[in-house]
Amino acid sequence: SIVHLTFLHESGSNNPLGIISHCDKIPFHSYVTTKDILEFILLCTPFLTLTCL
DSSP states (O other), X not given: OHHIIIIIHHHXXXXXXXXXXXXXXXXXXXXXXXXXXXXXXXXXXXXXXXXXX
16 A cells, blocks of 8 residues: 555556556447446346336
């Protein structure tokens, strides 16, 4: 935790390893959105079924 406090908070970096990220250049795949929506529906269905009965 001392290393964390010394290096991360003093430098203010959220990338302590210095990995170059090009998040804006990677296209967002539609599979992820479809999968997330399907998971959300499947997760909410049992709870909605219980509350509506």
